[in-house]
Structures are given as structure tokens and as C-alpha cells.
Amino acid sequence: MSRQRIVLLGMMTKIPVAGVIWQTLHYLVGLERLGYETYYVEAHARTPSMLMERSEDDSSARAAxxxxxxLDRFGFGERWxxxxxxxDGRCYGMSEEELRALYGSAALIINLHGGTEPRPEHIATDRLVYLETDPVEVEVQLAAGRQETxxxxxxxxxYFTFGENYGRPDCLLPVSNxxxxxxxxxxxxxxxxxxLAEVPVDSxxxxxxxxxxxxxxxxxxxTYSWSKHEEFLKFIDxxxxxxxRFELAxxxxxxxxxxxxxxxxxxxxxxxxxxxxVETYRNYICESRGEFTVAKDQNVRLRTGWFSDRSATYLAAGRPVITQDTGFGNILPTGEGLFGFSTLDDIQAAVEAIDRDYPRHxxxxxxIAHEFFDAEKVLAALLEQVGMPRTPPDLFIAPSSRRPTTLDAKTxxxxxxxxxxxSVHRRSASAQASVVVVARDGLVYTRLCLESVLGSLDSPAFEVIVVDNGSADGTAEYLSRLSDRDPRLEVITNxxxxxxxxxxxxxLAAADGQMLVILNNDTIMPPRALGLLLSHLTDESVGLVxxxxxxxxxxxxxxMGYTTYRQLIEAAEDRGKEKSSLVDIPMLTMFCVAMRREVWExxxxxxxxxxLSLFEDDDYSLRARRAGYRVVYAENVQVHHFGEASLGQLVPTGEHAQLFTANRRRFEEKWGITWQTHGRRVNDRYRETVLAVRDAVRQSVPSGSRVLVVSKGDDELLRFEDRQGAHFPQLEGGVYAxxxxxxxxxxxxxxxxxxxxxxEFVVIPTTAMWWLDYYGGLRAYLESGGAVANSESCLIYRLGSPAR
Known part of the structure; x- marks a missing residue:
């Protein structure tokens, strides 16, 4: 599986200097270390004039x-x-076809410096992020109503800006509405x-x-100027x-x-x-005692809070920085290691402080560099603000127990x-799809569900409607805060x-979309699953998928066999590459079902x-099929389902069994039919288990015996030679309960x-071995009768002679 992809639109060939190269590399490598697959692209339509020695030079080849x-030495040799x-519009590095595919598959496209004119292939993704490294000009143009801007x-x-004081009371930069x-x-x-240099020079x-x-x-x-020479001259003495001891390169x-x-x-x-x-540039910084520099008049007088990317590298090298105050002191700590100045006296005091205790500074x-500029921290915060999926890849998602379903405490x-x-997304006035999620407590599941859905890629514009059924575990508060952050989320509270x-x-009554999805809150939607699922609704014969x-x-x-979030995503990505076949099925459980609005109507x-729940999905599937629609599942779409996150709470009290029996009776009375246990897919491993169980029964249980099987309703597990198999648990007449x-x-x-x-005997197949952990009293009861077989496929216990 490929990792989530992020494209960085840059301008290194327009400004081919070491500082800009390092600035770009910090983004590329930092995002890579966060687990993303990063790509560098230049599509700014500017001539790389600084790379040309003669007018007849092949500027594109030089740029490439x-x-x-x-990039090659940093591992990006094929990702640019x-x-x-x-x-002439030619593509170097990647082909134009590969580049278009990259844009389409990217989770995010970052317009670094804001220097690339958005192109249709960027805009179509709705994932283009503006990141300005030099504030002021754009904000002033917006205040003037400049339409081009x-x-x-x-x-x-x-929209992101290096003007970190933007919007604060002392910042004079106009705030855009x-x-x-x-x-x-x-x-x-x-x-x-x-x-890199333990003993710096004195400069x-x-x-x-x-x-x-x-x-x-x-x-x-x-008038606010751009040129730094005006600021240097103020401190020429x-x-x-x-x-x-001051050196200016x-x-x-x-x-x-x-x-x-x-x-x-x-x-x-x-x-x-x-x-x-880049090496010479880095060595120069690392061999310095510290940095003394000024800022542009625009940033100083307007107090934008801008802080130089170069100054950040001085700090990272452990070199104290003395720089002109732009308001950055509202955000960054000053007085030790970093000094902001406005006057010559400020500078002199900073130099003297550094000289008194250089190691401390x-x-x-x-x-300061570690706390405020560490790439992983800075970029993680940026990605969090744009709503990038941020669930840890190694998060353990296998339940630690069932009925009720429980996750590992650390998870x-x-x-x-x-x-x-x-979220960076805007609520669409005409969402093409609506995802309806019902929540009843289970906040940990609801978070995993909603944040995975909202992080979906390659899907039509969608909205998410959460119906909170009287949760009392903090779910309501979470939904309120999440809806404030993501306009695609609407909450209905019961x-x-x-x-x-x-x-x-x-x-569904509140939904705007022409495609409708019903989703349990105890699910995880892999990034491309929603788009793949909805794509199958183009087949008009399909009612439910x-x-x-x-x-x-x-x-x-x-x-499946996966246990971590990363393994789930990998499995879903692999399955998404399979042929998009649809398989007809009598009934779809409504943990995840999609349909067109016309089908619902x-x-x-x-x-x-x-x-409460149970059998509404059996009923709806039957209604769909009797209306002439196909009920299908898609082999190329995978969604994780924890299962019984809410209903499992009812098992220990006996309410689940009562609810099942009552709703089954309602279903059978409505349709005048006997409910049938759902079918199961038979894979090679399960088939081997069934055969091994039969063999264990043949070898351990006398002919003519009656054998109970914890079967999950599978009749294949009851087919024994010269022995009578029966479901456990069962209803009257031997029907699976x-x-x-x-x-x-x-x-x-x-x-x-x-x-x-x-x-006389009961069989616990390996698929039901959890019973012995969950039902401790049952295990003791069975062990009192004694096991007659203990194999990889099953345990068989003797129940003893029939009661008289």
C-alpha cells in the first residue's frame, strides 16, 4: 500500500539559493518523517532565469x-x-500523466510561498492549501478589495501565514473577513x-x-518598504x-x-x-557565534510576528539569535537564546548577556528550536488544522473483549x-452524498468513525449527519466541538x-445528498472506501450496496487478520485494487449500506x-429485493466494523436475547415467513476448520450420539457421519437462536x-473459543464433565448421561 501522499508546490528553481532549498527540504523531510509520502513539484510558470548563463540555454533542462x-541525496530522486x-509545457522527472494522477491521489497539495497559480488539476482536488512565507502584501491587497488576489x-x-501575530491586538495588518x-x-x-561545530567563531x-x-x-x-538595507542603516553604528564582530554575507x-x-x-x-x-551555507551558520539580523520595515512597523526561516536554523544549531522585533515575542520566548530588539541599546544588552554565559544561551x-520549530511538531499542527487523518498508524484496534466490545485501554x-x-473543507451547498451515523455512547468508537469518514479521499462532496441517541458519555460535547471545526458535520440530538x-x-430526512449512506458509529472508514462504495451506485439495478x-x-x-490501524488501511488499499465485482446477497447488515435517493424514496x-435495533436490516433488504432491486456487496470496498459496540452492552443483562426474540417475532409476523440464519462466506481456512471439526467428532464421539455445536448458525458444522448435530444455542425446534x-x-x-x-457432547470450534474466556462459569461447568478432544480446530466436552 502507498502511504498518504502530500505534494509540495515549490519555487527552488526561481530562487535557486541554499536558504530556499533548505526551507523546502525541511517541509519534504518533515512530512516524510510523519509517515507521508511526499513529492516536490514546480508548476509556477516562471522562467528559471538565475540558472541560465546564456539566453540560448535550455532553461527547463537546467531547472530539472x-x-x-x-533532492536526490535526501531520498526524493524519483518523487519530483x-x-x-x-x-513548452513539458514535464521532467515525472510524466504529465503521472503528475495528473499524483494530484488526484494526493491527500494534500501545499502551495509553498503561495507562489504557484492554482491550475484546474489542483483546484479539482479541493485539497489545495495556501502557505505564505512572506506576509503583508496579500493581506493589504485583500483589504483594498483587489479582485485578482x-x-x-x-x-x-x-490559508496559512508566517505572520504569527496576525489578528492580535498589536498587529496592524488588516484581517480578512x-x-x-x-x-x-x-x-x-x-x-x-x-x-556540526562545537567551538564557534566569535562573529x-x-x-x-x-x-x-x-x-x-x-x-x-x-509607505512600508521591503528592502532590508533601510533597517540595517538604522543600526550602522x-x-x-x-x-x-558582526559579519554580513x-x-x-x-x-x-x-x-x-x-x-x-x-x-x-x-x-x-x-x-x-547547501553544505557551505549550513556550515557557515553552525560555525557562527550567533545571528544578528534585521527584518523588513513592513514586518517591523506592522508587527506581523514574522520570524525568519534562516534564524530558526541558527537556533537549531544552538546559536543565539538577535533579531529585530516584529511582534514574534508574543509567541516565542525571548531573553535567553533569542532576543528581539528595537534600539541599539537593546542589541548591546543582548550581546553582553550572551557573552556573560554563552553555554546557557x-x-x-x-x-527554543526543539520546542517551537521541530518539523514534526510544526507540521503535525498544520496537518491537524487542515483535518488530515491523524490516527497513529500502529494504533491497536483489535477488541480486548466482546459483549460488551471493549478496546485496549491504551488504544x-x-x-x-x-x-x-x-477541516479545510467547506460545506457544499449541494452535497452529492450524505452519510448518516447513529451514536449512542461509545465515544471512542464514534471518534474513530467520524474522523475516518471526514478524512475520506477521492469521494464526491459529502455531508455527515450524526444522530445522537441520548448519549451520556461526552459524545454530545465532542459532536458540538467537531461540528464547529468541520462545516460538513451536522448533529441531531435526541x-x-x-x-x-x-x-x-x-x-435521512435531513439529508441533502442524492446518494445516502447508513453507517454505524463502531466502524472505521479507510480513506478511499467511501468513494469506492458510492461508485457502485451508478449501476441502476443496485438498490443497496x-x-x-x-x-x-x-x-x-x-x-482479515489485521490488528493495527496501519494494517487495516493497507488491507483496504490492496482490496481497492481488485476488480470491482458486485456479489448478490439476501441481506446486508446496516453497519454500512449505501443507496441512491430514488431507492430510499x-x-x-x-x-x-x-x-431499539435488530432485524430492521433484514426487513429493509427484503423490501429492496421485493421492489426489484439488487442487494449486493462490493468486493473492492472494505470497512472495519468493531461490532456490537452498543448492543453488546445488553448481553450481560439478558436484554439482547429478549430483544432478538421479540424483533424476530415481529419480522416473521410482518412477512409470514420463518427467519433464516444469515449465510457465511466459506474460505479455505474456514473450510479446513469445518473438516477438522468433523474429523475430531468422528474420532472422539461414539456413533449415534447427539452433539451440540456452538455454530453461529452454520449448518455445515452440524453434518457428522452417524451422529446427530444441533445448534447451540437454539430455539424450540432446534433452530439457531x-x-x-x-x-x-x-x-x-x-x-x-x-x-x-x-x-451428550458439546463442540466449541476455534471460531467460538472466546466463549471459554467470556463465560467463566460455563467453562468450569464444561470442564467438570471433562474434555474428550482438544485440537487446533475445536474442544469437545462430554455433558454426561441424560438427566433422568
Whole structure:
């Protein structure tokens, strides 16, 4: 299975300098370390002029070679593309067909720097994220109502800015009413910068541009400049206040400017040799005592909170940073390892503090980097805000017990303590699909269910309608908070448990979609399962369609064998590649069923006579088939079902058995037929188990004996040579009861009654071995009679002579 894919749209060939390369690498490698498969793409339609030596150079080939050289050593040698939109549209690295497929399969496309014009193939995904690394210009244009900027931003589904002070009281940057910019910062892969120079030189350094006389902006009658030279000149006397230990590696600094700086005690060097090689650039930073730098006038006076990606790498190297205050002190700790300044006195005080205890400030710098700039933390927070699936891949999802279904305590803690995802999706005015989920307590299951559905990929626009049937375990509060974060979620709250059928009918009545899905809250929807399931509704002969699952209680149940979240996703991805065949089936259990609106309007709502739950799905499947529709499951769609997360609570009290019996009677009275046990899929492993059970009975049980089998209703397990097999538990007439005993006492009572009728042995197949753990009293009762066979396929116990 391929991991979730994230595409980073970048601009390295437009600005082919080491700082931009490192900035890009931190995103690529950081996302990779979070478990995603990351790809780098350039599709910005800008000529890579800085890479060209002559006008006749093949600019596209040079750009492609540059990307390959930058990425290959970091493991991205085959995961990049250069789309030469500035020239002939040719694709380098990946083919155009591969690139389009990548866009379509990507869980997220990040428009780094906001420098790539959204293209139709980006927009179609509804997963394009705007990430600006230089705030101010766009925000000012939005405030002025510039339509080109509005049109440029609208195709994105989320908006991030390095202006971390944005929206705070002291930030003068206009706040957009239409676009909700969220603060983020530069991620840094910390181990790229650690332990590279134990004894730094005595110089405070920086690398940057000197004079850039463009991108000035006007706001409120004021002009705000872009060029850093204006800010440096305000502090030109610094070396005379401390010592001549400040070195500037500058681009765009001509002879007269350089002479002016040197006359005031600054050391100046050309930035180009440093910027042409990522190793040289990194070594320069790591060998420095610290950084002294200024910020752009725009960020300083408007107090945007912008913080340099380069300064973040100084911190990661354990090098203290002294930088001009932009308001970042509202977010980042200052005073140790990091100092913001506004005056020469501030700078002098910072230098003196660092000199008094350099090791302390070096440790503080590294600590700030670890706490605030660690790539995995920064990117995990960003992905959380855009609603990326964030369930830990190794989360153990196999139940620790049944009836009631219980998850491992660590699993439950991990799920319940995880931060709520936010969504980048907008609620569609005309959702194509509506997913109706009924919840009754079981918050841990509801979270796994809803957050998996909301993370679906490659599906039509959908809404999720949750009907809360009087939950009292924090579910209502969770649903309220989640609906605030994701506009696709609508919540209907009932004061009490109205029953499954009634709640589903409430949800379907509120649904807008032309495709409808009924989903239990104790399910996990793999990322592409929803889209695959809905795709089968294009067949107009199909009335109801469901997935295969580990727990389906019909022929749609398949042997899975996975125990972790990652293994589930891998199994679902593998199954999704299979031929999309549909298999007709008498009945679909409603843990996951899809239908078209026209089918629902034809068949009608679920029958609410089946109180609480059970048999409403048997009834609905029969109604669909009698209306002339096919009832099918799709072999290429897999959904995880924990099973009985709610109803299992009723087993220990005996209410489950009573409910089963009452609703079965209602079903049979309604239709005038005898309910039949659901069929099961016979795979090779199960077939081998059946044959092995028969062989064990033949070898251990005398001919002519009556043998009870914990059968789950499978008649194949009752076919013994010269021996009479019977279901356990059973109703009058030997029909499989369709439910398990409430407790050991009920099971023993039933066995005693059947022993009185002549039963002599009971078989526990390996598929029912959990009985002996769950029903401790029953196990003791059976062991008192003694086991006559103990094999890999089954245990056989003697019940003794019939009671007289």
C-alpha cells in the first residue's frame, strides 16, 4: 500500500539559493518523517532565469537538473516533477500523466510561498492549501478589495501565514473577513543542524539581501518598504558600541554600500558562494557565534510576528539569535537564546548577556528550536488544522473483549486524548452524498468513525449527519466541538434512545445528498472506501450496496487478520485494487449500506416497529429485493466494523436475547415467513476448520450420539457421519437462536435442558473459543464433565448421561 501522499508546490528553481532549498527540504523531510509520502513539484510558470548563463540555454533542462541534484541525496530522486509551463509545457522527472494522477491521489497539495497559480488539476482536488512565507502584501491587497488576489486565493481550501501575530491586538495588518489565515512557522529538521561545530567563531553573522527596491506597499497613507538595507542603516553604528564582530554575507550590496558598512566596522562578504551550496551555507551558520539580523520595515512597523526561516536554523544549531522585533515575542520566548530588539541599546544588552554565559544561551537557543520549530511538531499542527487523518498508524484496534466490545485501554486513551481535527473543507451547498451515523455512547468508537469518514479521499462532496441517541458519555460535547471545526458535520440530538431505525430515519430526512449512506458509529472508514462504495451506485439495478468487513454476519464477512490501524488501511488499499465485482446477497447488515435517493424514496424509511435495533436490516433488504432491486456487496470496498459496540452492552443483562426474540417475532409476523440464519462466506481456512471439526467428532464421539455445536448458525458444522448435530444455542425446534447467552448461568441452564433431551457432547470450534474466556462459569461447568478432544480446530466436552 502507498502511504498518504502530500505534494509540495515549490519555487527552488526561481530562487535557486541554499536558504530556499533548505526551507523546502525541511517541509519534504518533515512530512516524510510523519509517515507521508511526499513529492516536490514546480508548476509556477516562471522562467528559471538565475540558472541560465546564456539566453540560448535550455532553461527547463537546467531547472530539472537543479531539482534532481538538490533532492536526490535526501531520498526524493524519483518523487519530483518540473512542469515547464513557462516554455513548452513539458514535464521532467515525472510524466504529465503521472503528475495528473499524483494530484488526484494526493491527500494534500501545499502551495509553498503561495507562489504557484492554482491550475484546474489542483483546484479539482479541493485539497489545495495556501502557505505564505512572506506576509503583508496579500493581506493589504485583500483589504483594498483587489479582485485578482481574491480570485487567486479562492481555489485554496485553507490559508496559512508566517505572520504569527496576525489578528492580535498589536498587529496592524488588516484581517480578512473572507479568508481565515492561520499562523504557522518554519519547520526545521533539527538533526540537520546539530553538533556540526562545537567551538564557534566569535562573529555574529547573517545571510541575506541588501537592497531590494520593490514590493513597497501603501497602507493607511503610509509607505512600508521591503528592502532590508533601510533597517540595517538604522543600526550602522553597532560595531562601535560593542566590537567589530558582526559579519554580513550579502547579495545586492554594491561597492559604495559595502564601503559604508566596512567604514563603520562591519565585515562584509559576498553571499553568493554560501548560497550556491547547501553544505557551505549550513556550515557557515553552525560555525557562527550567533545571528544578528534585521527584518523588513513592513514586518517591523506592522508587527506581523514574522520570524525568519534562516534564524530558526541558527537556533537549531544552538546559536543565539538577535533579531529585530516584529511582534514574534508574543509567541516565542525571548531573553535567553533569542532576543528581539528595537534600539541599539537593546542589541548591546543582548550581546553582553550572551557573552556573560554563552553555554546557557546556546542551550536556550536549541531548546527554543526543539520546542517551537521541530518539523514534526510544526507540521503535525498544520496537518491537524487542515483535518488530515491523524490516527497513529500502529494504533491497536483489535477488541480486548466482546459483549460488551471493549478496546485496549491504551488504544482508548490515545483516541480520546487526541486533539480534534479541523477541516479545510467547506460545506457544499449541494452535497452529492450524505452519510448518516447513529451514536449512542461509545465515544471512542464514534471518534474513530467520524474522523475516518471526514478524512475520506477521492469521494464526491459529502455531508455527515450524526444522530445522537441520548448519549451520556461526552459524545454530545465532542459532536458540538467537531461540528464547529468541520462545516460538513451536522448533529441531531435526541434526549433519549429513540432506537436505530428511528434515528436513521431522522438523519435521512435531513439529508441533502442524492446518494445516502447508513453507517454505524463502531466502524472505521479507510480513506478511499467511501468513494469506492458510492461508485457502485451508478449501476441502476443496485438498490443497496455494502462493503466487505471483518464483522458483517453475512457472506460479506471476510477473514482479515489485521490488528493495527496501519494494517487495516493497507488491507483496504490492496482490496481497492481488485476488480470491482458486485456479489448478490439476501441481506446486508446496516453497519454500512449505501443507496441512491430514488431507492430510499421507493422503499421508504426504516420500519420503526423493530425497537431499539435488530432485524430492521433484514426487513429493509427484503423490501429492496421485493421492489426489484439488487442487494449486493462490493468486493473492492472494505470497512472495519468493531461490532456490537452498543448492543453488546445488553448481553450481560439478558436484554439482547429478549430483544432478538421479540424483533424476530415481529419480522416473521410482518412477512409470514420463518427467519433464516444469515449465510457465511466459506474460505479455505474456514473450510479446513469445518473438516477438522468433523474429523475430531468422528474420532472422539461414539456413533449415534447427539452433539451440540456452538455454530453461529452454520449448518455445515452440524453434518457428522452417524451422529446427530444441533445448534447451540437454539430455539424450540432446534433452530439457531441467533444470539449468545446473556451469561454463564443462562448458557448452563440451556445445556442442562438439552442434556435432558438427549444431548451428550458439546463442540466449541476455534471460531467460538472466546466463549471459554467470556463465560467463566460455563467453562468450569464444561470442564467438570471433562474434555474428550482438544485440537487446533475445536474442544469437545462430554455433558454426561441424560438427566433422568
Amino acid at each position: 537538473a537543479f531539482i534532481a541534484g538538490a 516533477a518540473y512542469h515547464a509551463l513557462h516554455h 481574491i480570485d487567486y486565493l479562492r481555489p485554496h481550501c485553507a 473572507e479568508f481565515a489565515f492561520r499562523p504557522t512557522r518554519q519547520p526545521v529538521v533539527l538533526d540537520f543542524w546539530r553538533d 555574529f553573522t547573517t545571510i541575506g539581501n541588501w537592497r531590494q527596491l520593490w514590493r513597497e506597499i501603501r497602507l493607511g497613507g503610509e 553597532l560595531p562601535s558600541r560593542t566590537a567589530p 550579502l547579495a545586492g550590496c554594491d561597492g559604495s554600500d559595502r564601503r559604508l558598512l566596512e567604514e563603520h566596522g562591519w565585515r562584509v562578504r559576498d553571499a553568493l558562494p554560501l548560497s550556491q551550496n 546556546s542551550r536556550a537557543a536549541a531548546s 482508548a486513551e490515545t483516541v480520546l486524548e487526541a486533539p480534534l481535527p479541523s 434526549d433519549s434512545n429513540k432506537g436505530f431505525a428511528s434515528a436513521v430515519n431522522q438523519g 455494502g462493503p466487505v468487513s471483518n464483522e458483517a454476519a453475512t457472506e460479506a464477512e471476510v477473514d 421507493c422503499i421508504g424509511p426504516l420500519d420503526e416497529r423493530f425497537r 441467533g444470539h449468545h447467552p446473556a451469561d454463564s448461568a443462562e448458557a448452563i441452564e440451556a445445556l442442562e435442558r438439552l442434556r435432558g433431551d438427549g444431548a
